[in-house]
Amino acid sequence: EVHLEESGGVEVRPGGSLKLSCAASGFTFEKFTIHWVRQAPGKGLEWVSLIGRDGSQRFYSESVKGRFTVSRDNRKNSVYLQMNSLTTEDTALYYCAKEHSSGWPNLDTWGRGTLVTVFS
Amino acid sequence: SSELIQVPAVSVALGRSVSITCQGDSLSMYYASWYQQKPGQAPTLVIYNKYNRASGIPGRFSGSGSGNTASLTITGAQAEDEADYYCNSRDSSGSRLVFGGGTKLTVL
Numbered sequence: 685e686v687h688l689e690e691s692g693g694v695e696v697r698p699g700g701s702l703k704l705s706c707a708a709s710g711f712t713f714e715k716f717t718i719h720w721v722r723q724a725p726g727k728g729l730e731w732v733s734l735i736g737r738d739g740s741q742r743f744y745s746e747s748v749k750g751r752f753t754v755s756r757d758n759r760k761n762s763v764y765l766q767m768n769s770l771t772t773e774d775t776a777l778y779y780c781a782k783e784h785s786s787g788w789p790n791l792d793t794w795g796r797g798t799l800v801t802v803f804s
Numbered sequence: 805s806s807e808l809i810q811v812p813a814v815s816v817a818l819g820r821s822v823s824i825t826c827q828g829d830s831l832s833m834y835y836a837s838w839y840q841q842k843p844g845q846a847p848t849l850v851i852y853n854k855y856n857r858a859s860g861i862p863g864r865f866s867g868s869g870s871g872n873t874a875s876l877t878i879t880g881a882q883a884e885d886e887a888d889y890y891c892n893s894r895d896s897s898g899s900r901l902v903f904g905g906g907t908k909l910t911v912l
Contacts (some may be wrong), residue, residue, distance in 0.1 A: 790852035
């Protein structure tokens with residue numbers, strides 16, 4: 685069964701840093717681009733970042749560019765999101781999602797999310 | 805523009821049909837996908853590449869589109885279809901994704 689599980693979400697102060705992890709199983713991990721999508725409480729979905737199959741392709745939304753860094757370790761079937769200079773605007777449930785075999789923007793498997801709370 | 809516009813809320817009577825639309829400049833260049841999200845759950849892919857149903861999605865869901873508009877249609881809405889629906893696509897640069905603001909579907 686294809687499965688993604690996020691971890692690492694905690695409460696943090698503004699200006700702080702955090703690293704999220706996304707552990708994958710049930711599929712050939714190195715063949716798929718992985719995305720991060722977040723959802724602020726009571727709000728809609730916001731795309732954050734993607735990382736290509738070998739890690740050489742990385743893109744970010746304007747709202748996180750320069751502060752967040754995505755990486756992956758194909759030996760560990762994992763993707764990471766290093767989040768720096770956090771603000772209260774970054775408070776959200778962070779999902780990792782796997783692209784469909786037809787490519788992105790089609791995201792066919794999502795984790796349950798990990799909650800990041802930035803409070804002053 | 806990188807924006808995808810959705811009507812915030814739509815309602816439909818049980819068993820009737822309803823369409824949810826998504827508008828954006830990038831849709832004239834790239835396909836849209838549609839996601840269903842129920843309270844407390846992660847999103848689920850419903851339609852990909854404009855009109856393809858994802859695995860396990862009932863046949864009452866269909867996708868279409870023309871120009872800068874994409875549509876999700878539910879033919880014979882069921883109570884379990886009550887959810888938030890989001891469209892997404894690449895933005896105009898082609899190197900980022902963008903989601904619509906979401907449409908809350910109420911089945912009456």
